[in-house]
Amino acid sequence: VNRSLPPNDPSGPVVAGVELGGTKCIALVGQGGRILDRREVPTDAPGVTLAALAAALRGLVDAWAPAALGLASFGPVSLRAGSATYGHMLPTPKPAWSGAAILPALSDGLELPVAIHTDVTGAALAENRWGSARGLDDVVYITVGTGVGVGILVGGVPVTGHMHPEAGHLRVRRVGGDAFGGACPFHGDCLEGLAAGPAIALRTARRAEQLGDDDPAWPFVAEALAEGIASLILTVSPRRVLLGGGVMLGQPHLLAPIRERTADKLAGYIASFAAHEVIAPCSLGGDAGPLGALALAETALRPHPAA
Ligand code: ADP
Ligand code: ZN
Numbered sequence: 001v002n003r004s005l006p007p008n009d010p011s012g013p014v015v016a017g018v019e020l021g022g023t024k025c026i027a028l029v030g031q032g033g034r035i036l037d038r039r040e041v042p043t044d045a046p047g048v049t050l051a052a053l054a055a056a057l058r059g060l061v062d063a064w065a066p067a068a069l070g071l072a073s074f075g076p077v078s079l080r081a082g083s084a085t086y087g088h089m090l091p092t093p094k095p096a097w098s099g100a101a102i103l104p105a106l107s108d109g110l111e112l113p114v115a116i117h118t119d120v121t122g123a124a125l126a127e128n129r130w131g132s133a134r135g136l137d138d139v140v141y142i143t144v145g146t147g148v149g150v151g152i153l154v155g156g157v158p159v160t161g162h163m164h165p166e167a168g169h170l171r172v173r174r175v176g177g178d179a180f181g182g183a184c185p186f187h188g189d190c191l192e193g194l195a196a197g198p199a200i201a202l203r204t205a206r207r208a209e210q211l212g213d214d215d216p217a218w219p220f221v222a223e224a225l226a227e228g229i230a231s232l233i234l235t236v237s238p239r240r241v242l243l244g245g246g247v248m249l250g251q252p253h254l255l256a257p258i259r260e261r262t263a264d265k266l267a268g269y270i271a272s273f274a275a276h277e278v279i280a281p282c283s284l285g286g287d288a289g290p291l292g293a294l295a296l297a298e299t300a301l302r303p304h305p306a307a
Contacts, residue, residue, distance in 0.1 A: 013301060016066035017293025018053055018106055019119060020073040022094070022146060025049060027056040029064040030294045033130035036064065038290065046089075046100035054106055061110055069107055069114040070296030072122030072289060075149070077102065079117065079160050087116045090163065093185065113300035119143075120151030121158045122292020123282065127242050128153055129295050132283035136239040140232050141282065142167075143245035144225065148192040152236055158299075159236075168192040172227035175220055194224035197247050209246075213253045221247070222254050226261030229279065233262070233270065244282035255281060 012032045019026045021043060028038035039056035043049055060066070076090040087103020107114045124141035127133040133141075137156035143149045148168030152159040159165055169190045182189030183199035193199055200208040204217045211217060229241055248254060259275035266273055284291055 013067040015297035019289040050105040068297040068300040071116040072293040115300035120149040123288040124151035125295035126291035144247040145245035222257040230265040
């Protein structure tokens with residue numbers, strides 16, 4: 001079933017969004033994938049940050065009269081509609097933010113339809129609306145940055161269940177003989193523990209951005225990502241797997257070995273799988289987060305698929 005919205009419509013509704021990121025947050029309004037106005041707030045203690053964002057948002061709402069609000073947040077966040085903790089931060093490695101009531105803090109009093117999801121789900125929706133997954137409604141968006149985050153759309157609808165996908169923590173088969181223990185505080189050598197920026201830094205004792213294209217660490221990173229991508233392709237059957245985040249954007253040479261290793265792992269099993277078609281770089285770059293919040297806002301305006 002295709003439940004996606006019609007393609008980019010510059011006369012579409014003006015909507016508001018907030019992207020909550022690890023270092024900065026952005027409140028904005030936009031229309032049809034175009035950002036009309038934005039305010040930035042540094043990520044600090046949740047009380048301070050959420051109050052500043054709520055004030056910025058109130059200013060934007062008064063000026064632009066948006067039709068809906070979308071919240072795209074770092075996770076993990078509770079997405080159980082109807083539960084007392086809907087839109088609250090779950091226990092997180094950023095301890096001060098555990099339990100922070102994001103959705104109420106940002107939407108109370110605005111009287112707007114509101115949607116909340118992860119930043120990566122927002123990015124998947126934005127790529128589906130305005131980027132390199134346009135017209136393709138089965139999308140996996142993977143960010144490789146400070147962590148590995150995965151957002152998934154099936155039939156244009158974000159996958160939401162007990163909470164949201166956490167496929168950055170998939171266990172992956174290791175390169176034979178690789179003794180690196182990994183960097184995930186929960187799992188050690190899960191996908192994030194092998195491929196995110198801090199994992200690369202732990203393995204090499206250098207910052208990931210300082211490594212040359214031919215550094216011996218990269219094949220381990222590509223192998224872990226190919227393992228994760230092959231598992232996601234087998235599970236979700238996506239039309240596109242989009243790769244973003246600081247590591248992927250900064251190391252474009254990773255794309256070719258990731259495609260090659262993923263195809264090797266699938267070993268011809270998926271009929272007509274073409275790695276260079278399915279696996280692609282994201283196209284919205286640094287705007288994927290804020291545009292994701294706007295794309296989420298648009299979902300608050302369409303009928304719920306179950307309705
Ligand atoms: P976040 O995940 O916090 O939203 P980013 O997506 O920018 O932020 O990812 C930050 C991570 O990306 C850091 O671990 C950093 O070391 C890594 N990174 C940034 N630039 C590069 C680069 N040019 N090459 C490799 N890694 C990079
Ligand atoms: Zn993990």
